[in-house]
Amino acid sequence: xxxxxxxxxxxxxxxxxxxxxxxxxxxxxxxxxxxxxxxxxxxxxxxxxxxxxxxxxxxxxxxxxxxxxxxxxxxxxxxxxxxxxxxxxxxxxxxxxxxxxxxxxxxxxxxxxxxxxxxxxxxxxxxxxxxxxxxxxxxxxxxxxxxxxxxxxxxxxxxxxxxxxxxxxxxxxxxxxxxxxxxxxxxxxxxxxxxxxxxxxxxxxxxxxxxxxxxxxxxxxxxxxxxxxxxxxxxxxxxxxxxxxxxxxxxxxxxxxxxxxxxxxxxxxxxxxxxxxxx
Amino acid sequence: xxxxxxxxxxxxxxxxxxxxxxxxxxxxxxxxxxxxxxxxxxxxxxxxxxxxxxxxxxxxxxxxxxxxxxxxxxxxxxxxxxxxxxxxxxxxxxxxxxxxxxxxxxxxxxxxxxxxxxxxxxxxxxxxxxxxxxxxxxxxxxxxxxxxxxxxxxxxxxxxxxxxxxxxxxxxxxxxxxxxxxxxxxxxxxxxxxxxxxxxxxxxxxxxxxxxxxxxxxxxxxxxxxxxxxxxxxxxxxxxxxxxxxxxxxxxxxxxxxxxxxxxxxxxxxxxxxxxxxxxxxxxxxxxxxxxxxxxxxxxxxxxxxxxxxxxxxxxxxxxxxxxxxxxxxxxxxxxxxxxxxxxxxxxxxxxxxxxxxxxxxxxxxxxxxxxxxxxxxxxxx
Numbered sequence: 336x337x338x339x340x341x342x343x344x345x346x347x348x349x350x351x352x353x354x355x356x357x358x359x360x361x362x363x364x365x366x367x368x369x370x371x372x373x374x375x376x377x378x379x380x381x382x383x384x385x386x387x388x389x390x391x392x393x394x395x396x397x398x399x400x401x402x403x404x405x406x407x408x409x410x411x412x413x414x415x416x417x418x419x420x421x422x423x424x425x426x427x428x429x430x431x432x433x434x435x436x437x438x439x440x441x442x443x444x445x446x447x448x449x450x451x452x453x454x455x456x457x458x459x460x461x462x463x464x465x466x467x468x469x470x471x472x473x474x475x476x477x478x479x480x481x482x483x484x485x486x487x488x489x490x491x492x493x494x495x496x497x498x499x500x501x502x503x504x505x506x507x508x509x510x511x512x513x514x515x516x517x518x519x520x521x522x523x524x525x526x527x528x529x530x531x532x533x534x535x536x537x538x539x540x541x542x543x544x545x546x547x548x549x550x551x552x553x554x555x556x557x558x559x560x561x562x563x564x565x566x567x568x569x570x571x572x573x574x575x576x577x578x579x580x581x582x583x584x585x586x587x588x589x590x591x592x593x594x595x596x597x598x599x600x601x602x603x604x605x606x607x608x609x610x611x612x613x614x
Numbered sequence: 615x616x617x618x619x620x621x622x623x624x625x626x627x628x629x630x631x632x633x634x635x636x637x638x639x640x641x642x643x644x645x646x647x648x649x650x651x652x653x654x655x656x657x658x659x660x661x662x663x664x665x666x667x668x669x670x671x672x673x674x675x676x677x678x679x680x681x682x683x684x685x686x687x688x689x690x691x692x693x694x695x696x697x698x699x700x701x702x703x704x705x706x707x708x709x710x711x712x713x714x715x716x717x718x719x720x721x722x723x724x725x726x727x728x729x730x731x732x733x734x735x736x737x738x739x740x741x742x743x744x745x746x747x748x749x750x751x752x753x754x755x756x757x758x759x760x761x762x763x764x765x766x767x768x769x770x771x772x773x774x775x776x777x778x779x780x781x782x783x784x785x786x787x788x789x790x791x792x793x794x795x796x797x798x799x800x801x802x803x804x805x806x807x808x809x810x811x812x813x814x815x816x817x818x819x820x821x822x823x824x825x826x827x828x829x830x831x832x833x834x835x836x837x838x839x840x841x842x843x844x845x846x847x848x849x850x851x852x853x854x855x856x857x858x859x860x861x862x863x864x865x866x867x868x869x870x871x872x873x874x875x876x877x878x879x880x881x882x883x884x885x886x887x888x889x890x891x892x893x894x895x896x897x898x899x900x901x902x903x904x905x906x907x908x909x910x911x912x913x914x915x916x917x918x919x920x921x922x923x924x925x926x927x928x929x930x931x932x933x934x935x936x937x938x939x940x941x942x943x944x945x946x947x948x949x950x951x952x953x954x955x956x957x958x959x960x961x962x963x964x965x966x967x968x969x970x971x972x973x974x975x976x977x978x979x980x981x982x983x984x985x986x987x988x989x990x991x992x993x994x995x996x
Contacts, residue, residue: 370624370628372628404621406621407621407624407625410621410622410625411625411629414625414629526629526632526633526658526662527625527629527632527662528661528662528663528676529626529629529630529662529663529664529667529676529678529682529686530663530666530671530675530676530677530678532622532625532626532629532682533622533676533677533678533682535625536621536622
């Protein structure tokens with residue numbers, strides 16, 4: 336009998352986009368004030384895992400690294416259909432860059448789900464956009480991996496993948512075990528059922544792993560183990576300018592074309608000047 | 615006493631908000647304008663347990679706690695009060711009486727289709743000459759050899775046009791005894807049952823509120839709910855829970871109007887400043903925020919008491935009275951802040967304003983809530 340497919344999804348809690356409170360004075364994000372949510376691409380990765388589970392049968396382990404409040408994203412993953420939840424949490428992990436994060440997550444996968452078949456990560460996070468953790472885990476775990484996947488099918492131990500790359504659709508094959516990062520292009524994540532949400536708090540336990548459990552050198556984790564240093568974070572500002580055009584309608588339209596031909600043409604997909612001249 | 619929402623309640627709010635904003639947000643204006651019930655969205659809600667909120671698991675429900683229930687109705691109503699209404703009436707006064715007063719056989723028969731949303735429930739007390747006076751019901755039921763024959767007309771039935779099960783309150787008389795009220799579960803296919811015209815109402819226009827007609831409608835013995843004569847008790851018990859739902863609905867409408875007012879006041883420029891910089895507008899917003907918060911605390915207290923299996927009727931009446939009044943004051947101020955634009959159908963506050971009013975009328979008018987509260991207050995101070 337074939338063994339149950341073991342899937343791991345790495346999910347990150349990020350600040351809710353609609354509630355991002357920026358400090359305009361310092362230009363930094365007030366993370367403590369923002370409600371958390373599952374990073375959108377991680378939610379797509381979880382959905383891809385759930386589709387594999389529904390199609391082939393699988394056990395899904397959701398892993399997140401963060402403080403105690405990151406438990407929330409694991410509860411939500413349970414409500415959507417994940418079977419196990421692992422919270423990797425240790426004050427010594429604070430301030431980790433992508434290298435330190437991928438090391439911790441890789442070790443967590445090896446500790447909590449050593450016989451995994453496939454790891455699914457979101458292709459990037461909405462709060463840092465580096466897209467580095469998935470590829471770095473591929474290196475750390477020394478397994479095959481494909482990034483920016485938007486479709487996957489399983490044929491025995493062979494995973495057939497599709498991704499959009501430079502306007503080409505690539506179809507690739509990969510032997511399991513491996514890792515994929517999932518885009519937000521294809522299968523929209525399912526809504527959370529309210530019964531599942533109740534069960535997530537009554538029927539499911541979360542396992543916690545600390546640095547000690549992972550047998551990791553503290554020098555390699557958190558801020559100490561992070562070669563990347565953030566110099567500055569700021570909110571880009573878009574400036575707008577109101578221009579009032581005066582005169583008859585014909586004159587205003589002429590002025591519009593004269594001054595904003597490229598922008599209008601871009602918006603409606605036509606070269607207005609060429610079109611006008613051809614009339 | 616912890617005033618912070620727990621992780622579960624935060625997630626319930628986020629879950630329902632995500633759904634409402636994505637599925638109801640884009641159509642709320644149009645279904646109100648066209649008085650259209652959005653079956654496509656209802657289909658999506660069915661599998662997400664919105665129709666089995668407090669129905670026990672063994673009958674297919676989600677069995678959520680009462681604060682989760684209130685949050686769900688609040689978040690739905692914040693986007694689309696008509697659908698918040700459909701869900702709360704179905705769950706509270708539709709399913710709750712069967713859960714509380716039904717026999718095991720009735721629960722097994724009627725609750726699973728309600729939990730899945732296959733059958734939407736309606737609560738039919740109001741008549742041309744009965745409403746606040748529950749004992750004035752003129753619809754009558756007569757016992758016959760193999761069941762009951764019901765005749766009468768129910769009016770202003772929420773979910774009337776789409777209901778699968780209607781809880782019909784009817785008066786019965788046996789021999790020379792005093793008349794009493796019974797409740798009957800009438801199924802939409804039963805001969806003699808029909809739906810009247812959909813009402814053309816001021817607000818809640820996407821909910822098909824209608825009259826229901828019973829003309830020699832024959833109902834089997836198995837469809838009579840509770841003990842003979844327990845109709846008034848069932849009605850009052852159901853309405854206690856119903857008030858939690860309507861308070862939550864009113865709160866959602868108020869919150870929606872409040873958020874719209876904040877957004878508009880920051881965008882709208884007068885005298886080269888956003889109007890939110892003027893003290894009058896700030897005072898309005900401060901009053902709205904304070905009243906909404908107070909209403910929410912009243913509501914969650916009633917929910918907490920209900921979950922602890924303690925009496926909660928008075929507290930639910932206070933929450934319903936206050937939240938419905940807050941909904942009306944808040945939507946009025948939100949429209950005032952929007953000025954002429956608020957009076958236009960282009961902005962959502964016009965819909966909120968229309969939807970708010972009926973929360974002071976249905977499931978016990980504000981006057982009836984005051985009656986319930988004053989009786990409790992007076993009995994405590996002898």
